[in-house]
Amino acid sequence: MPRSGEPVRRRLELAAVELFVEHGYDQTTAQRIATRAGVTERTFFRHFADKREVLFGGEAELRETLTNAIAAVPEGTKPLPTIQAAFHASVPLFERNRVVSEPGARLVATTPALHERSLAKTAALIDAMTEALRARGTEQRIAHLCAQIGMDTFRSATSRWQADASTGLATLIDQAFVQLREVVGTLG
Known part of the structure; x- marks a missing residue:
């Protein structure tokens, strides 16, 4: 029976x-990471393509969680509440990875190569959510706009949560979407 690589990946x-x-x-090498984790450099590369991926490795799982959640929302639900529900489904992933994502967010913000990678990964998530909304019958431009706005709203909630976790991420997501609706209401 194959052993799970998850404990090693986590280390x-x-x-x-x-x-x-x-x-x-920039001063940290894959070899140094492997040594600190008590494994070989070869083992490191079995789990990650490069050291940047350590901070972005959960992107595929997040994309799958979001798109599956969008598909599972009851038919007839408008696009923004659908996106909000999808982000709720992702909360366990973020809670499980907080120990990595919180310092990782600070690193991404201060390291140009990581910031660039983050923007590309975010764009890919927005595209995936756009396509999931399209599969539900949402028109392309509306789907993309809602995915983009939803992602920005979610990032606002996660920023607040990373700064202070005394309020749960699910509550902060709801608060951010309420604030979005209030702002939109003032524009018209």
């Missing part, structure tokens, strides 16, 4: 974030 993620914080992203 690598934690070691990488610790080293990135201690020594800086």
